[in-house]
Amino acid sequence: MGKQQDVGGPDGHSGSDTTAHRATGDSVDARLALAQDPATSQMALFELASDPSVVVRKAVAARADAPAQALRPLTRDYDRQVREAVARNPSASVGNLLRLVKDDDRWVRWAVAGNPACDESIRQVMSEASDKELRGLLAELRELEPELAAKLIDDVSPEVRERLATHTHDPDVITALMADRTARVRKGVARNPRTTAEQRSALAQDSVVDVRAALVRSVELAEADLERLVDDRSVQVRLAMATSEFVPPHIRQALGRDPDAMVADAARDFRPASGSSPVVRAPRIGHRRSGTGPGRPGDATR
Numbered sequence: 077m078g079k080q081q082d083v084g085g086p087d088g089h090s091g092s093d094t095t096a097h098r099a100t101g102d103s104v105d106a107r108l109a110l111a112q113d114p115a116t117s118q119m120a121l122f123e124l125a126s127d128p129s130v131v132v133r134k135a136v137a138a139r140a141d142a143p144a145q146a147l148r149p150l151t152r153d154y155d156r157q158v159r160e161a162v163a164r165n166p167s168a169s170v171g172n173l174l175r176l177v178k179d180d181d182r183w184v185r186w187a188v189a190g191n192p193a194c195d196e197s198i199r200q201v202m203s204e205a206s207d208k209e210l211r212g213l214l215a216e217l218r219e220l221e222p223e224l225a226a227k228l229i230d231d232v233s234p235e236v237r238e239r240l241a242t243h244t245h246d247p248d249v250i251t252a253l254m255a256d257r258t259a260r261v262r263k264g265v266a267r268n269p270r271t272t273a274e275q276r277s278a279l280a281q282d283s284v285v286d287v288r289a290a291l292v293r294s295v296e297l298a299e300a301d302l303e304r305l306v307d308d309r310s311v312q313v314r315l316a317m318a319t320s321e322f323v324p325p326h327i328r329q330a331l332g333r334d335p336d337a338m339v340a341d342a343a344r345d346f347r348p349a350s351g352s353s354p355v356v357r358a359p360r361i362g363h364r365r366s367g368t369g370p371g372r373p374g375d376a377t378r
Contacts, residue, residue, distance in 0.1 A: 107132045111127070137150045139165070163184050166192050173188050182207065189210065208233045212235055215237075216243045241267075241268060259287055262284070263290045267290050292316045305317060315338060315342055318334070328343045
């Protein structure tokens with residue numbers, strides 16, 4: 077990972093600086109090529125950071141070797157794509173990321189959450205943000221500090237608590253969320269592969285169908301729990317078992333005799349998927365599809 081460096085004095089100048097001065101009057105393509113050239117000096121990158129073209133400034137913002145003086149003004153760039161590029165830059169300083177995690181644009185804020193340079197001070201700001209999605213992204217981070225996880229246990233948003241329940245590695249957090257009164261939070265715990273056998277047994281007897289169905293789709297269960305669930309009163313739960321990668325063959329064979337035709341057919345027709353099925357989805361760090369969409373202007377013109 078490259079580190080930001082301040083632009084040096086006279087020794088920091090090179091032939092590339094002259095090229096940068098000359099390129100400012102050339103085409104955007106020429107200036108973009110200069111911004112992307114690994115041989116371009118830091119002084120030249122500093123000059124290109126104020127280029128009139130968005131694509132040139134964005135190229136500078138994305139460079140891991142860009143000097144701190146070049147990235148700092150780009151955190152306030154009028155174009156959100158430029159600010160987002162800085163937010164994703166693994167060499168961005170903590171100061172720049174602290175500024176961007178409070179950005180008015182959600183995509184910029186969310187990009188900070190996925191930056192490997194995001195440290196405890198930034199995560200603390202995320203935990204206090206009014207942006208529910210930003211707190212949700214925080215809840216999915218594996219390296220989350222215990223005190224921040226404890227704060228999120230009581231988050232006002234059930235979605236944030238659910239995402240914490242699904243991704244946490246902290247046994248104390250799992251225990252606390254097992255008692256959450258909101259079913260979707262317990263459903264998140266049911267999908268977490270780090271639950272204990274005792275916790276899974278308790279979840280297998282949860283009063284909410286969605287919790288039991290999520291459990292049988294996500295983790296291996298003890299034989300006693302499987303035998304109880306094979307006769308579950310909910311067709312949804314039995315159907316989830318019939319199509320789960322985690323259900324052993326003898327249980328699936330029993331489901332092949334289920335009184336519900338849909339469950340029986342699903343059990344008999346089941347074929348294991350190739351490869352392993354992920355239990356926990358990857359954190360939803362702020363990536364968006366290319367192209368335009370509601371609330372998203374198209375690429376800026378050069």
